[in-house]
Amino acid sequence: xxxxxxxxxxxxxxxxxxxxxxxxxxxxxxxxxxxxxxxxxxxxxxxxxxxxxxxxxxxxxxxxxxxxxxxxxxxxxxxxxxxxxxxxxxxxxxxxxxxxxxxxxxxxxxxxxxxxxxxxxxxxxxxxxxxxxxxxxxxxxxxxxxxxxxxxxxxxxxxxxxxxxxxxxxxxxxxxxxxxxxxxxxxxxxxxxxxxxxxxxxxxxxxxxxxxxxxxxxxxxxxxxxxxxxxxxxxxxxxxxxxxxxxxxxxxxxxxxxxxxxxxxxxxxxxxxxxxxxxxxxxxxxxxxxxxxxxxxxxxxxxxxxxxxxxxxxxxxxxxxxxxxxxx
Numbered sequence: 001x002x003x004x005x006x007x008x009x010x011x012x013x014x015x016x017x018x019x020x021x022x023x024x025x026x027x028x029x030x031x032x033x034x035x036x037x038x039x040x041x042x043x044x045x046x047x048x049x050x051x052x053x054x055x056x057x058x059x060x061x062x063x064x065x066x067x068x069x070x071x072x073x074x075x076x077x078x079x080x081x082x083x084x085x086x087x088x089x090x091x092x093x094x095x096x097x098x099x100x101x102x103x104x105x106x107x108x109x110x111x112x113x114x115x116x117x118x119x120x121x122x123x124x125x126x127x128x129x130x131x132x133x134x135x136x137x138x139x140x141x142x143x144x145x146x147x148x149x150x151x152x153x154x155x156x157x158x159x160x161x162x163x164x165x166x167x168x169x170x171x172x173x174x175x176x177x178x179x180x181x182x183x184x185x186x187x188x189x190x191x192x193x194x195x196x197x198x199x200x201x202x203x204x205x206x207x208x209x210x211x212x213x214x215x216x217x218x219x220x221x222x223x224x225x226x227x228x229x230x231x232x233x234x235x236x237x238x239x240x241x242x243x244x245x246x247x248x249x250x251x252x253x254x255x256x257x258x259x260x261x262x263x264x265x266x267x268x269x270x271x272x273x274x275x276x277x278x279x280x281x282x283x284x285x286x287x288x289x290x291x292x293x294x295x296x297x298x299x300x301x302x303x304x305x306x307x308x309x310x311x312x313x314x315x316x317x318x319x320x321x322x323x324x325x326x327x328x
Contacts, residue, residue, distance in 0.1 A: 006140050014137045021134035025127035031120055038104050046096040048108065056089040068095055068105075074259035076102045076227035082110045102257050103229035176312040188309035192302035196295070203295040206288040209275060217267040218242070219279060222249075224262045232284055233258065237266055241273050249276035252284025 006014070054077060055067035066080045066087060078097065084107060087093060098104040176184060222239035225248070233253040240246050251266060258264060268276035277283050 003136070006136060011141065011144060014141050017137050018134045018141075021130035021137075025131055028120055028123035028127045032124055035120070038098075038106070041098055041104060042096050042106060045098065045100070047099055048094060048096045050092055051095045053087060053089055053091050053093070056087070068093070070095075073261075074099075074257075075261070076229060076257075076259050078102050078105045078228075079230040080105065080107055080110075082114060082116060083107045084109045085111065098257070100257050101229075101233075101255070102227070102259070103231055103233060105229070176309070181313060181316070184309050184313060188305045192298070192305050196298050196302045199291070199295040199298040203288070203291040206286070206291040209269075210288045212269050213267055213275070213277060216270060218270055219265060219267045222264055222266045222276075224258055224260055224264060227258055227260050227262075234284075235264070235278070237264060237276070239266060239268070239273075239276075241268075242270060247273040249274045251276055251278045253278055253282055254284040256282040258282075 009017075049070045049072060051068040051070045053066060054069045055065065057065040059065070066083050067077055068080060069075065069077050071092075078095075080095070084093065087107075094108040095105055096108060176188075218241075220239045220241075222237035224235050225238050226236035228234045228236075235251050235253050235258055236248060237251055238246055238248045247268075249266070249268060251264075265279040266276045267279055268274075277285070
């Protein structure tokens with residue numbers, strides 16, 4: 001790593017380097033943590049069963065999907081992330097799953113190294129390099145921050161000459177100077193407004209559904225007729241409604257293992273029994289406050305980008321008009 005290049009870089013460039021290092025390292029670090037955590041949990045409380053492949057979907061531009069189902073109770077369906085290379089539809093294989101979270105499942109004979117493992121190993125190496133570079137950059141930023149306090153440290157001989165402090169301007173305004181008007185309108189006006197509208201509709205729908213369930217929801221005892229786990233869990237439940245008939249609904253679940261034949265408590269809207277949720281802390285899906293927070297964040301970003309874009313367009317139009325007026 002060229003330490004001289006780091007020392008000659010601008011402070012904005014160093015901060016951007018740290019942000020890129022953190023952003024790029026987050027995903028491989030999380031994936032590696034999940035991989036190690038799943039193996040440790042399965043080694044502690046995993047249950048080994050024989051299962052058969054109930055679905056094998058081939059994808060041209062994506063990874064294939066393998067869904068397995070145990071031969072013996074408890075019954076559920078789960079998606080494997082990795083599997084032996086010679087597996088086909090309706091084959092049998094041994095799997096290990098977590099009884100508390102059936103979505104945490106691995107094949108006993110999964111390959112030790114495959115393309116997915118190699119990919120994430122490469123991403124981990126790149127992330128380690130970026131984090132090391134971020135540490136060096138952070139040390140340089142700390143040195144510059146201390147240098148701002150007079151008498152704290154003495155500048156070194158190889159320090160770059162002090163640059164005049166630039167006039168304070170927003171990075172967005174600097175970026176817009178090189179953009180054409182259609183690009184500004186599309187990216188900073190139309191797109192944020194549409195995103196705000198979509199986020200608002202999603203938030204309103206989530207709040208409306210939650211309010212309807214809280215206001216007039218009916219709690220009933222339901223039976224799980226299908227348990228599907230692909231990361232998170234989805235349960236197809238069947239329950240009686242007020243007219244004596246039985247209806248089915250799909251509910252999301254997290255943090256606990258429910259299997260086919262289990263009884264669960266759900267609350268549903270009488271006017272729309274398909275609008276149902278699991279009762280208790282194991283209810284999955286995004287709560288309304290997540291949608292509302294997303295809408296507020298998108299609206300706040302739109303409140304910044306749209307006035308900035310309109311101001312840039314107005315200034316550009318005035319500058320062009322004054323230029324045209326100055327011509328003989």
